Amino acid sequence: MTNSRPRTIAALARVHPYVKGSYTRLILGIVGSIIGALVTMSIPVVLSWIVDVPLATGDPEQVVMAVALIAALGVFEAGLVAIRRWLVLKPGTHVDGKMRTAIHNHLQRLPVAFHDKWQSGQLLSRAMSDISTIRRWISFGFVMLTVNVITIVIGFTMLFVWNPVLGAVFTLLSLPMFYFGVRFQFRYRILARASQDQSGDVATSVEESVHGIRVLKAFGRSAFALDGFFDRADRLRETELNKGRASGNLALSLGASQAVAYGASLFVGIYLASTGAITVGTMFAFFTTVAVLRWPIDSIGFLMQLTIDARSALDRFFEVMSEPVVVNEAENPVALPAQSGALTFENVHFRFAESSTESPDLFRGVNLEVRPGETMAIVGLTGSGKTTLTALTTRLYDVTRGRILIDGIDIRDVRLTELRERVSMAFEDATLFSVTVRENVLLGRPDLSDPIDEVARDRAETLLAQALDIAQADFVYALPNGLDTKIGEEGLSLSGGQRQRLALARAIVTAPAVLVLDDPLSALDVTTEAQVEAALRRVLATTTALVVAHRPSTVMLADRVAVLNDGVIADVGTHAELLARSALYRHIISSEGDAPRILPEIEVITS
């Protein structure tokens, strides 16, 4: 039909990999529908025959026979509908399921840089409503469109069979509908896309308003969030209204063209019948066929909408799916040695992909060597890139130049899962998931969270208890269901310090070769911090570690300290060495500046 423009077809054909395996059912469904349509159209034939033959001759037996035939056709028609629905049921939901898992799995594999860039609502609307749109199109839109187009072709052919003149009149006068359809398609395509994008924006607004609820409440600024939401919801409403307008206009032009075509045929029909060129039965059959064609023709507008919606939903789907997984697996992965531990940064350069061209690289040749078993603290001013540097070690981002080596092996040559198994991280903002405490802590140890036997379970419990003990996270035992307490999303119902300790336990429990801690104790009070530090020392004694530090107390955990400044490691040494030789270090880490100012009078009192 009108939407058969190659570009749309090509765009829609991309769904092929997901439909593969369902074609038989789909094609059978279409065949069933076409037979159904033929049955529907054969009913008028029988009716016209009844009018012209038995009713004219007055043969009751023939009438009964004919009615029985019609009844049989009716049962057959209903049966075909049932079979068609049954046939297309699976393809629709299977395609839906495949696409849903595909986009979820792909998004998980996409680099962090991708997620930094994309609004989460846009991802969600693709994974949810766009895929539903595509499902509806495959199990309903695509099938009905095919069936209706074929019905229309057969129907028009039959019109010519009934009477060529009448058929020609009706067909000619139906042609403007094609024009209206094409024009509609252009307008609607833009609107469909806009509406889907705007739905994603609305979802983003909702998500931010919920995730930022504390800030909004603290400032009493729900109105601010409301304004933003209002704007986006309003824009979506406007687009939807425009869609309604476009569809209304199409309905008008289709309806009017049909009325004219039908009226003109009626005129010609009556004339032909009056001259005896056709029988009343033929005329009746012609118009019944036209009546049968009415729904397929009317539905073309609606089916076109569905098709265009599906097309732009597919466009959106593939925008994400065609995004390359930049952090890629090595082709011939190298295994890390069993007792690995040396972590080396070799002339590491890094810049965020979206940073402007004139801004310099964040790292301009970072060189650092952490020896096996050594604990290295990273200090630097706010915004110097300490967190990003830690993220490079597990390839959350990939270096743009230079190399990061573990025991001399470029981390890009190691399998990602192996790398992330051996290098364990604790983030400053401790992301917890809405699963139990146990599952959160054992996140990196699926072997422990799902033990196969009693022995494994005991081992898991022991390791878990040890990790919680080191992180001073014994508060979990006091939770309503102990270790099996489900944590609210993002650990909202735990305090910052509690979340940090769980995240720390999570990093430790994997017994990694390299431990990367991003300011892991920032939310802890002095006493707890001291306890954690004491316990952590035992772990760090044998583990290579990179620790981002803001406080001197955290630096004390480290054997050596690296000062990150201006995109390079400005100095490396022990705390004492650096204090002695580096003014920068003193500026960054030493409290000399504030200690005297804080407590002058106190000191007077205490002394």
Add this chain to the structure above:
Amino acid sequence: MSKQPEPNVSGVASEERSDFTRAENRRLRQRSLRLFGELTKPVRWRIALTGVLVVLGTMTSVAGPALLAVGIDQALPALSGPDRDWLPTLLVVGAYITSGVLGGVLISAYMRSSAKLSQAILFTLRMRVFRHTQKLSMSFHESYTSGKIIARQTSDLDTLREFLDSGIEKLVSGVLYMAFTAIALIVLDPQSMIPVLVSFVPVFFFAWWFSNSSKRAFRISRVYSARLIVQFVETMTGIRAVKAFRREDHNEQTYGAQVDNYRYANQKVISLFGIFDPGLKLMANIVMAIVLLLGAFRVLEGAMEVGILLAAVLYVRRIYDPVNDLAMFYNSLQSATSALEKISGVLEEEPRVRSAETPVALPRVAGALDFDQVSFSYVHGRPVLPNLDLHIPAGQIVALVGTTGAGKSTLAKLIARFYDPDAGRVQLDGVDLRELSNEDLRRAVVMVTQEAYLFSGTVIENMRIGKPDANLDEIESAARAVGAHEFIMSLPDGYDTDVNKRGGRLSSGQRQLLSFARAFLADPRVLILDEATASLDIPSERLVQHGLKTLLADRTAIIIAHRLSTVAIADRVIVMEHGEIIEDGTPAELISGAGKFATLHAAWRESLA
């Protein structure tokens, strides 16, 4: 959850269930209907107009077969007659075209009106859910995952939209089409109507069966769709942790399982409809055959015209045409009802922290805070603050010290009224916080937490959360005051830099500086800093603290900080343990004593060395 004598289906309590007793079902239905009633009330004129348009539009299209009958029975004989009378033919054709074009105009007008209608309802509901979720207390948000709220606002609303966009049209036009066709049939040939009427009995029972089974299936489908969204949102929000802990395979499995559940739920729904739809078709075709049989014999007896029989058969066939539409309407109604059930559940949740009905006006706030025998617990039976009495005079800077879990943050959150106390009162200038309007309270009290959430948008937009009408000078001086100006200027577009999703472009320290600056922009009388500088490096913190003295002048301030350097600027130190105040005094007093704080302070001094 509010207490109900009814079974506990109030609010979001029963969201994950799909098996309900009769009484529960009734209550859920009433709740959804009430919400639907509230939504449709303001647009009732639009509904009426839309209805009229559909009625007229349907009427014109019903005229078709009748005009055909007139054409065959009257215009054709007239034209075939000796006079060759064209007039009836022209009239019939003219009437047909006019009614067809008019029908097109009406249907088109109807479609626009219907779009306006459904968009008006959706918009109202969307805003209402949004406002309501913003109003709900922290205790609700802590237990109801954000993904679920997102599910309510996205996939549930989508379901409702589908219903409004096509469902109502199908109902109205379907019922009308049936009615008009029936009337036309009765006028034409009443006897043919009898088999149709008889057939309505089995149709009714069939529909009843479908209704009951699909309701349950739709509920299940809503639950799974929400679960999908919850997991999706969590995975994407926590993508760093997912990657770092190699959670991808596990997530693939669980998400895959959820997708399968959702798929089965959908299959169930669709297959029920796959029985219902052809069932109705079957009924329609059998009735048509019966009408044809009876009519044909009457024609043979000469009791009926052929044209009438044909028109009657066409009408009977058309009476059942909308049955399919009605089935689809019914289907989307069931689906929309289950979505409305969930949405109305969220709307039914009452904020535990309510705004005062007749608030006490507090135009000028001094900033005195009082805790009067306050007790509070998050979980019943585990009090965090057993019984707290505390007076903080206006303008005092108080440092709260104590181990994690001592109740410091809880105390702060009670002042910010994130929660209300279980017993006792929290007062600002002698007025119970519960008696203040939200506006007055938020103007007076602002809290900055360690979690420095930034919204997508520019630096300026994020700063303006503190003060919506702040001009650029004010914003810049607030940024300077906390030492954020320099790094902001180093961003690609300065203050107009988009901070990216969740402030992803900025480091956590920079985010804290921004959230600090926006708190000062808000210029509250009472400022609560809950670990607001924890992610700052020492020089930045030093800068902030340097500014704090001026910034906190004339303000009441509650500072919770683990780094005791903050204590220096405090007028008073309160040491808490297990929800009780164990030490209270000036920094000097406490340090010189032999209490907990003196020990803490000594330990801290040591850590600086």
